[in-house]
Amino acid sequence: MSDAARFEAFVREYQDMVFATAVRLLGREADAEDVAQTVFMRAFERFTDIGASPSAAGWLKTVTTNLCLNHLSRYRARWRFFSEMETARDEPALSARLALMAAAPAELERAERTERLERALRQLPDHQRVPLVLLHFEDMSYQAIAEALRVSVAKVRSDIHRGREALKKELTITDGFR
Amino acid sequence: MDSGDLDERLDGELRRLPRPRAPRSLLPRVLAATVDHELAASATGWFTWPLRWRITSLTALMAVAAAAWMFLTAPPQGVANAVQNAGEIATVVRAFWEVMLQPVVTYLFVLGISLTLACALAWAALDVALGGASQQ
Numbered sequence: 001m002s003d004a005a006r007f008e009a010f011v012r013e014y015q016d017m018v019f020a021t022a023v024r025l026l027g028r029e030a031d032a033e034d035v036a037q038t039v040f041m042r043a044f045e046r047f048t049d050i051g052a053s054p055s056a057a058g059w060l061k062t063v064t065t066n067l068c069l070n071h072l073s074r075y076r077a078r079w080r081f082f083s084e085m086e087t088a089r090d091e092p093a094l095s096a097r098l099a100l101m102a103a104a105p106a107e108l109e110r111a112e113r114t115e116r117l118e119r120a121l122r123q124l125p126d127h128q129r130v131p132l133v134l135l136h137f138e139d140m141s142y143q144a145i146a147e148a149l150r151v152s153v154a155k156v157r158s159d160i161h162r163g164r165e166a167l168k169k170e171l172t173i174t175d176g177f178r
Numbered sequence: 179m180d181s182g183d184l185d186e187r188l189d190g191e192l193r194r195l196p197r198p199r200a201p202r203s204l205l206p207r208v209l210a211a212t213v214d215h216e217l218a219a220s221a222t223g224w225f226t227w228p229l230r231w232r233i234t235s236l237t238a239l240m241a242v243a244a245a246a247w248m249f250l251t252a253p254p255q256g257v258a259n260a261v262q263n264a265g266e267i268a269t270v271v272r273a274f275w276e277v278m279l280q281p282v283v284t285y286l287f288v289l290g291i292s293l294t295l296a297c298a299l300a301w302a303a304l305d306v307a308l309g310g311a312s313q314q
Contacts, residue, residue, distance in 0.1 A: 004209075016200050018200070019198060019204060020200075041215065044208075114194070117191055121195075
């Protein structure tokens with residue numbers, strides 16, 4: 001197998017993992033795709049070292065997380081502006097939602113609930129979403145998150161608590177429609 | 179539902195969230211970027227050289243230019259003598275060519291061709307006369 005074919009197989013294997021980490025940390029698919037591309041270009045430059053390494057997944061996750069945090073600190077103000085615009089745009093029409101819920105069997109209901117939770121997660125403010133994602137999806141400790149974000153552990157706990165409260169509210173709203 | 183139940187449920191829902199899938203455009207984007215990267219890496223223009231190599235090459239070029247300038251403006255005595263001798267030899271050779279060889283070179287050429295043809299004909303006649311015995 002040529003190097004190009006090996007690298008293509010490598011990207012195919014890890015693209016979902018890298019993109020999932022990026023999109024949950026950044027909240028926007030376009031930014032996540034940009035970051036994922038940058039991550040894979042870094043991997044390409046060091047492909048002889050990490051191509052067949054058993055720690056490739058860990059390396060990719062670490063690089064993805066670091067690039068996302070850099071991206072957020074660099075583009076925070078701009079991100080918030082566009083994020084607020086998208087929040088309004090992405091909200092499905094109430095009538096469409098009610099129609100779906102009325103006709104939906106359990107499977108559709110679950111899919112709807114999952115989608116709403118994912119969307120609610122992505123729409124949390126950066127300072128709540130990022131530590132929450134690092135805790136729940138990247139299995140980082142409070143201490144490690146505090147170090148990565150350069151804030152106190154108390155702030156991390158407080159932000160995660162607030163984020164979870166917002167998500168719980170989303171869950172109860174979803175229940176209200178059932 | 180109390181707060182503890184809701185916490186538990188949220189944890190469960192978050193655990194069950196499916197992993198977002200990468201868009202189809204990601205793989206082609208990455209592969210195209212690697213091609214661009216390799217093209218850029220294989221570029222051999224002077225400006226793409228590492229800084230250390232550029233400084234070294236520039237210094238070497240300046241040294242060669244300085245040496246050439248010094249050589250042209252004040253050549254060493256030995257070199258000057260050699261150049262003068264080479265010029266004298268060239269003059270003698272040119273005179274010999276113009277006086278001795280050039281007037282007869284055309285005739286010598288025609289004579290050479292004629293002798294070659296005569297030899298070939300004589301060889302062929304001998305071959306016929308002897309019935310091909312010369313090739314056995």
